[in-house]
Amino acid sequence: MANVAIVGSGFIGRAWAISFARAGHDVRMWDQSPTATGGARDYIAGVLGDLAANDLLRGQQAGEVLDRISVVAELEEALAGAVHIQENTPENLEVKRKVFSLIDTLADPQTVIASSTSALLPSKFTDHLQGRQRCLVVHPINPPYLIPAAEIVPAPWTSAETVERTRAFLVDAGHAPLDMQHELDGFIMNRLQGALLEEAFRLVADGYASVEDVDIGIRDGLALRWSFMGPFETIDLNAPGGVRDYVERYQGIYSNIFPQTQRRVDWAGKVIDTVEADRRKRLPQQSLGDRQVWRDRRLMALAAHKRKSDQEFGE
Amino acid sequence: MANVAIVGSGFIGRAWAISFARAGHDVRMWDQSPTATGGARDYIAGVLGDLAANDLLRGQQAGEVLDRISVVAELEEALAGAVHIQENTPENLEVKRKVFSLIDTLADPQTVIASSTSALLPSKFTDHLQGRQRCLVVHPINPPYLIPAAEIVPAPWTSAETVERTRAFLVDAGHAPLDMQHELDGFIMNRLQGALLEEAFRLVADGYASVEDVDIGIRDGLALRWSFMGPFETIDLNAPGGVRDYVERYQGIYSNIFPQTQRRVDWAGKVIDTVEADRRKRLPQQSLGDRQVWRDRRLMALAAHKRKSDQEFGE
Numbered sequence: 235m236a237n238v239a240i241v242g243s244g245f246i247g248r249a250w251a252i253s254f255a256r257a258g259h260d261v262r263m264w265d266q267s268p269t270a271t272g273g274a275r276d277y278i279a280g281v282l283g284d285l286a287a288n289d290l291l292r293g294q295q296a297g298e299v300l301d302r303i304s305v306v307a308e309l310e311e312a313l314a315g316a317v318h319i320q321e322n323t324p325e326n327l328e329v330k331r332k333v334f335s336l337i338d339t340l341a342d343p344q345t346v347i348a349s350s351t352s353a354l355l356p357s358k359f360t361d362h363l364q365g366r367q368r369c370l371v372v373h374p375i376n377p378p379y380l381i382p383a384a385e386i387v388p389a390p391w392t393s394a395e396t397v398e399r400t401r402a403f404l405v406d407a408g409h410a411p412l413d414m415q416h417e418l419d420g421f422i423m424n425r426l427q428g429a430l431l432e433e434a435f436r437l438v439a440d441g442y443a444s445v446e447d448v449d450i451g452i453r454d455g456l457a458l459r460w461s462f463m464g465p466f467e468t469i470d471l472n473a474p475g476g477v478r479d480y481v482e483r484y485q486g487i488y489s490n491i492f493p494q495t496q497r498r499v500d501w502a503g504k505v506i507d508t509v510e511a512d513r514r515k516r517l518p519q520q521s522l523g524d525r526q527v528w529r530d531r532r533l534m535a536l537a538a539h540k541r542k543s544d545q546e547f548g549e
Numbered sequence: 550m551a552n553v554a555i556v557g558s559g560f561i562g563r564a565w566a567i568s569f570a571r572a573g574h575d576v577r578m579w580d581q582s583p584t585a586t587g588g589a590r591d592y593i594a595g596v597l598g599d600l601a602a603n604d605l606l607r608g609q610q611a612g613e614v615l616d617r618i619s620v621v622a623e624l625e626e627a628l629a630g631a632v633h634i635q636e637n638t639p640e641n642l643e644v645k646r647k648v649f650s651l652i653d654t655l656a657d658p659q660t661v662i663a664s665s666t667s668a669l670l671p672s673k674f675t676d677h678l679q680g681r682q683r684c685l686v687v688h689p690i691n692p693p694y695l696i697p698a699a700e701i702v703p704a705p706w707t708s709a710e711t712v713e714r715t716r717a718f719l720v721d722a723g724h725a726p727l728d729m730q731h732e733l734d735g736f737i738m739n740r741l742q743g744a745l746l747e748e749a750f751r752l753v754a755d756g757y758a759s760v761e762d763v764d765i766g767i768r769d770g771l772a773l774r775w776s777f778m779g780p781f782e783t784i785d786l787n788a789p790g791g792v793r794d795y796v797e798r799y800q801g802i803y804s805n806i807f808p809q810t811q812r813r814v815d816w817a818g819k820v821i822d823t824v825e826a827d828r829r830k831r832l833p834q835q836s837l838g839d840r841q842v843w844r845d846r847r848l849m850a851l852a853a854h855k856r857k858s859d860q861e862f863g864e
Binding site: 352353375376380381382383385410411412413414415416418419420422423424425426427428429430431432433434437441442443444445446447448449450451452453454455456457458459460461462463464465466467469470471472474475476477478481482485487488489490491492494495496498501502506509510512513514517519522525526528529531532533535536537539543546547548 | 760
């Protein structure tokens, strides 16, 4: 197994540390703020206990995995000998540019440098680097130790070898990489989520549906099939002759709707009062934290179910 | 329990029959083509066996439920004494208008008449009826005995009492109704699905993502949380202060993307060659049927998992 460096020890950095250590790597975490790393190992120990209870540690004990994670005082120490560096600093372009300059100077020339950014294109903060061909984005959905999908986003100058090594590294750690061919605002997942949310906010703003109707339509409807097939396989199986047959039969429904979706509702306008009132009626503000714990428990149970179903019925 | 009539014995009619009979109702199916109903009970018996094996029959034996389903030769016989009529004829406006005229003439004045249509607005085929106030759409996602969501879509003249009785009837049968306030093309679920598919086809057509990347991003990414929370609750839990905080922090990402989504890609154009080639590489045409069986098994296992998780962790 290899050395992996985590730069930035917030929730995303900690989550990546868990995923990479579970895969057998020695993980060294560094943060510019020593206070930030203070509670990191305790937090990680708690999560590892939950994962062990759900048999989501590849048969390992929580302690074994925890032993592979260390917090180090110097950035150089974290980077030394690493095959992969995962950067998790704030979503601020100037910060990213400085951090990437520093890492590119200090890291071995063969090391891949990946950013967890969800909002910034890799070309915007790696253009000035000598080692820019080994830089890219690896964007997770939180928490990556429970949600396998991770987006690989190259800058125009990222080498094919860097992409290939990153892909293999992620697959080995149990991730399901999405390989973007070129960088694009929002990458793939936030663009898909955004398209769905735009329609959801429009339906609520226009009075056709309640917030809860939208959530029911997804959680008790569309997302059941999507959660093990995805949207293309879903439509491929929804017409006798497959996806081409589906498009021939049903595209008319969607192309009729399309012109009605060309108007954006400001999510922060009047509609947010409706959305917030509905959500706070179902979940008081002070219960948000408890509900996040509930979400992660349900995600763990779902991850365990999916693994079992993959084994029983095939992927 | 009550009498329920199913008009049209294709896959959707049969699926509703299973759902309503499982809830304890006596279900009478009728089809204008006697050959269409021929295999219906055998087909239903097979599904009921699978549901029993997954403990999805409310503790009943498959035979008990099957005994509540009968195929009748005359429409009058199906409708007599029914509290709810579910219509499942072809998606053709003239057919629907004629069938609804006939049913409205024959059915008791108190009976609710619901159409399973996914594509036609209820005002288009009930405007001419004397009993139009008791007509509406109840649109399922197939198969409704595994997917709880069902859209209730009123015409402008549908009475509030009709909507309320339909809602109670569906909830009692284990469904999760979405209450549309007014009819609208595509209802709620197909509009949400369409918004996501439009972006998916654009990403593939423009060469940013493969078909499989999109499916991974949903099935191994976004749809995991969506499958038990829905998209609004997901974003409500994705910022420390809840949904308003999320909108304040992240709307900028989505509003930047919005202008790039104002161009529709013809799904039946060049992109369908790419989509079909990718799908057929992963799943040959002759395996579509087997994969549909796989999908339904996975849906059953997921339904059983969700019920268990609802009990263990709360909904």
